[in-house]
Amino acid sequence: MASETDPFLTGPTTMWIRLIKRLMLVGVLLFVSLGTTAWWAHRQTKKVPEFYERAIALPKPADLVQSSEQLEANVQQLQDDATQLGVWQAEFTVQQINAWLIEQLPQRFPNLRAKGLQDPRVMIEDDMVIAAARFKDPRLDAVLSCQLGVRLTDQPNRLAITVHGIRAGALPLPLSQFKDRIKMIAEKINLNLEWETRNGETVALVDVPSQYPGSVEGSIMIESIELFESHLIVSGQTGDLQTVVFTPQGPIYKVASLDHLPESHTPDSVRSVQVDGVDGDRFDSFLD
Secondary structure (H helix, E strand, C coil): CCCCCCHHHCCHHHHHHHHHHHHHHHHHHHHHHHHHHHHHHHHHHCCCCHHHHHHHHCCCCCCHHHHHHHHHHHHHHHHHHHCCCEEEEEEEEHHHHHHHHHHCHHHHCHHHHHCCEEEEEEEEECCEEEEEEEEECCCCEEEEEEEEEEEEECCCCEEEEEEEEEEECCEECCHHHCHHHHHHHHHHCCCEEEEEEECCEEEEEEECCCCCCCCCCCEEEEEEEEEECCEEEEEEEEECCCCCCCCCCCCEECCCCCCCCCCCCCCCCCCCCCCCCCCHHHHHHHHC
């Protein structure tokens, strides 16, 4: 006896059933993939940088207040020296900086902790400043960290600052999420900052004022910035720009143009996974 074929399982109907099954399979695989990615990203945000883990675990030094006061004294001495004609130099240590962050930052800026930023620490190694702090709010609890490189440029008092490795835990975050906000912070403290992207490297060009209230009739020029062995050393001279020659020391970044540089809109070359709660908008409140 010839078998009967259900007319609803032949022709176009069979084709649609197969298509629906395939779409359902794709949907399931996509859901599993997104779930796995979100789980992985969440796990990555929970990781803590090794240097930060060590720094937080250290007991507060007995000379915490003394180190913090020494940092402020060094800053004041630099300001006094730089307002007089001649050469000057200032040295700061990681111990002094971290002591100030522990002892003075909560008193000077209590709103930072109220908005979620806790326990910032810095480290200097391999010509880089590594900074980290815990950010905690109902949506996110992670250690944010980044690496900063500082170079002089071929123009007096224009610094080239590179920002590397912005992370929430071990999760990379694209610099493009933070560029506008970094520029806003600079504007709030009266610093001119422009972004330049060249050969895949994004650099913040920052203009340091050459004159300050109470300074002599001359210009302040930074000629050296050294980062090594947990020390930051800044040196330069103050004098008449007509007679003093700008002689920068160390690695020099050549600015693309002597004219005022427009902000580069070159997209970042590295793409990163983005997690709910880990974005630049989470940190807008720090600008208030």
